[in-house]
Amino acid sequence: MDRRSFLKALGAGVLGMGLGPLGVRAEERPGxxxxxxxxxxxxxxxxxxxxxxxxxxxGLPVPEVGDExxxxxxxxxxxxxxxxxxxxxxxxxxxxxKIQCMHCNQPACVAACLVKAMVKRPxxxxxxxxxxxxxxxxxxxxxxxxxxxxxxKAIPExxxxxxxxxxxxxxxxxxxxxxxxxxxxxxxPRRDLIHEARTRIYTHPDRYYPHIYGEHEVGGTGFLxxxxxxxxxxxxxxNLGMKPYPEYTTGFLYxxxxxxxxxxxxxxxxxxxxxxxxx
Amino acid sequence: xxxxxxxxxxxxxxxxxKPKGPIFTPFNVITAxxxxxxxxxxxxxxxxxxxxxxxxxxxxxxxxxxxxxVMCGVAFxxxxxxxxxxxxxxxNEKYHPIIRATVLNGLLAYMFYAGAIFLDLGRWxxxxxxxxxNKFGYNSVLWLVAWHFLLYMLTELIEFSPIIAEWLGLKYxxxxxxxxxxxxxxxxxxxxxxxxxxxGALVLMAKNKIHPLWWTEFIPVLYFVSSIFxxxxxxxxxxxxxxxxxxxxxxxxxxxxHPSILxxxxxxxxGAMFAYLFLKALVFVHGYGWRYxxxxxxxxxxxxxxxxxxxxxxxxxxxxxxxxxxxxxxAALWTMIGIILNRFNYVLxxxxxxxxxxxxxxxxxxxxxxxxxxxxxxxxxxxxxxxxMPVYSESEEEAAVADRSLGVTR
Numbered sequence: 001m002d003r004r005s006f007l008k009a010l011g012a013g014v015l016g017m018g019l020g021p022l023g024v025r026a027e028e029r030p031g032x033x034x035x036x037x038x039x040x041x042x043x044x045x046x047x048x049x050x051x052x053x054x055x056x057x058x059g060l061p062v063p064e065v066g067d068e069x070x071x072x073x074x075x076x077x078x079x080x081x082x083x084x085x086x087x088x089x090x091x092x093x094x095x096x097x098k099i100q101c102m103h104c105n106q107p108a109c110v111a112a113c114l115v116k117a118m119v120k121r122p123x124x125x126x127x128x129x130x131x132x133x134x135x136x137x138x139x140x141x142x143x144x145x146x147x148x149x150x151x152x153k154a155i156p157e158x159x160x161x162x163x164x165x166x167x168x169x170x171x172x173x174x175x176x177x178x179x180x181x182x183x184x185x186x187x188x189p190r191r192d193l194i195h196e197a198r199t200r201i202y203t204h205p206d207r208y209y210p211h212i213y214g215e216h217e218v219g220g221t222g223f224l225x226x227x228x229x230x231x232x233x234x235x236x237x238x239n240l241g242m243k244p245y246p247e248y249t250t251g252f253l254y255x256x257x258x259x260x261x262x263x264x265x266x267x268x269x270x271x272x273x274x275x276x277x278x279x
Numbered sequence: 280x281x282x283x284x285x286x287x288x289x290x291x292x293x294x295x296x297k298p299k300g301p302i303f304t305p306f307n308v309i310t311a312x313x314x315x316x317x318x319x320x321x322x323x324x325x326x327x328x329x330x331x332x333x334x335x336x337x338x339x340x341x342x343x344x345x346x347x348x349v350m351c352g353v354a355f356x357x358x359x360x361x362x363x364x365x366x367x368x369x370x371n372e373k374y375h376p377i378i379r380a381t382v383l384n385g386l387l388a389y390m391f392y393a394g395a396i397f398l399d400l401g402r403w404x405x406x407x408x409x410x411x412x413n414k415f416g417y418n419s420v421l422w423l424v425a426w427h428f429l430l431y432m433l434t435e436l437i438e439f440s441p442i443i444a445e446w447l448g449l450k451y452x453x454x455x456x457x458x459x460x461x462x463x464x465x466x467x468x469x470x471x472x473x474x475x476x477x478x479g480a481l482v483l484m485a486k487n488k489i490h491p492l493w494w495t496e497f498i499p500v501l502y503f504v505s506s507i508f509x510x511x512x513x514x515x516x517x518x519x520x521x522x523x524x525x526x527x528x529x530x531x532x533x534x535x536x537h538p539s540i541l542x543x544x545x546x547x548x549x550g551a552m553f554a555y556l557f558l559k560a561l562v563f564v565h566g567y568g569w570r571y572x573x574x575x576x577x578x579x580x581x582x583x584x585x586x587x588x589x590x591x592x593x594x595x596x597x598x599x600x601x602x603x604x605x606x607x608x609x610a611a612l613w614t615m616i617g618i619i620l621n622r623f624n625y626v627l628x629x630x631x632x633x634x635x636x637x638x639x640x641x642x643x644x645x646x647x648x649x650x651x652x653x654x655x656x657x658x659x660x661x662x663x664x665x666x667x668m669p670v671y672s673e674s675e676e677e678a679a680v681a682d683r684s685l686g687v688t689r
Contacts, residue, residue: 114422115408134401136340141484151330252480263469
């Protein structure tokens with residue numbers, strides 16, 4: 001780091017202390033938009049090819065597929081499995097749902113991170129970097145319980161889906177999308193995916209429940225879901241609200257500059273008021 | 280400008296480092312092994328990682344090191360900002376005799392308990408990343424809290440520094456440092472307001488994990504107000520013990536002032552506690568609290584609010600009315616237990632309240648042991664300083680000079 005960037009960082013630090021944040025937004029560049037993945041649960045057959053592809057592309061232990069017993073309990077993503085497929089019995093029969101990081105438009109984990117280890121990329125991916133301190137506030141903050149910490153390791157990392165950020169930089173699509181034999185997963189600009197999802201709902205109203213999960217939840221997410229049944233039946237949290245999670249802390253953070261200015265001036269005034277005449 | 284040469288000072292410090300008084304006291308014999316084993320366990324923790332030493336899990340990323348050491352430790356250290364405000368800004372002389380001990384307690388509490396964050400960091404070698412480097416996550420509440428901890432430790436050190444200068448016999452330096460006190464106090468109270476509430480703001484984004492009776496947008500305000508009565512209760516509790524243990528270090532007139540100081544502190548607690556209860560009631564009504572009150576968690580909520588805030592507040596009032604100091608001390612301890620319950624609720628108990636008992640977090644023996652070792656080390660440090668530095672007494676001449684520079688008369 002040269003002197004100029006050090007001074008800039010120092011200045012930003014000092015300013016930031018007083019001013020606090022103005023919400024979490026990825027830097028805006030013309031022509032760059034958030035990418036996302038549309039998951040059509042009506043097409044998923046539970047083959048778990050996505051789990052295999054994900055493990056292979058992230059250098060994690062590749063799961064044995066074909067064993068139906070894994071569906072007997074509801075699994076969560078873990079430090080060794082960044083995405084898992086669960087089976088749900090619904091009013092319209094068996095439905096398989098792939099879960100992983102939702103890549104929120106305004107992620108709680110990014111707002112929580114005090115060293116910018118968790119980053120929302122301009123193209124929408126939420127990624128983790130090694131300057132992390134391991135404070136685990138991202139885990140406390142994430143509404144979807146996604147970041148997982150490697151407790152068993154002496155040099156632990158936070159593990160979560162990064163929407164194949166490394167592959168994306170090489171111009172490739174995410175491994176899970178590439179591996180899906182059913183085209184249950186589509187990768188593309190989030191805006192286009194919403195159009196596609198709406199089109200499917202309008203053209204097949206009998207087939208789809210009229211809601212796109214992730215369009216508005218917690219301010220919108222990069223992963224979008226279509227379903228034949230109400231999302232409660234698929235284990236989705238439908239009570240998260242539409243407010244982006246970082247906004248729950250903005251009230252406090254906006255108070256910071258006010259207190260920084262008002263408290264010292266009021267206390268100075270008070271101490272003048274109580275000052276006794278010197279004999 | 281130094282009245283003593285650096286060589287003399289070095290010699291003096293080396294002499295002071297030696298233990299004073301009997302070594303094999305019951306307290307020492309019991310606590311020394313706990314601390315020594317604790318140090319070994321800390322090394323083990325840093326070497327082997329969190330999984331090998333703690334019961335933390337993916338569902339409970341924070342355990343007692345955050346809930347007790349950091350959240351309760353910092354709340355209990357709140358007495359320092361309250362009393363420095365009263366003594367230096369409002370210039371109330373009544374509490375002057377205990378201000379140094381309170382500041383010392385605050386400083387040590389931040390060094391040891393806020394320092395416990397270090398143990399909890401999974402990647403502790405990166406601890407300086409929020410302070411140096413170019414990755415400032417100033418969107419983060421924790422970034423604010425981290426900076427405030429650091430700056431507040433510095434301001435408390437400045438507040439305490441005249442005593443160190445006095446100890447070293449450096450009169451000129453003491454006068455210079457005393458001149459910084461008012462500025463440090465004002466900065467310190469501001470920082471405290473923000474990081475006491477900031478600790479509460481940390482869990483704001485855990486909205487869907489914290490029981491609705493506890494989660495509210497006003498968590499930061501509740502944390503701040505409860506740090507006032509938590510901190511003052513700690514001053515009462517600590518003062519009562521210190522006045523017995525360090526009796527030989529405490530001048531006669533300070534000793535006589537103690538009852539009236541206790542009564543004043545108790546009144547301060549009651550005021551803050553009723554403000555807190557009023558806020559709790561507002562939040563309860565606006566959050567439709569009665570929807571949840573007829574449930575096990577609702578009962579637990581009432582235990583916390585009525586049993587450990589309202590009840591000790593009434594006990595304080597009774598103690599004040601009858602000048603019953605036992606009641607006041609019991610109420611202070613009771614209030615502190617209430618603070619512990621409250622902070623534990625936000626991180627451990629009302630956090631993921633829906634999980635069955637078998638999937639919940641219970642601290643490991645190592646976590647408890649290290650916490651005990653940290654508390655005992657802090658007590659050792661406190662005792663070391665009190666036995667050497669003029670914490671409870673100041674020479675008349677020194678005090679007069681310092682007070683003139685502060686514009687205080689007594």
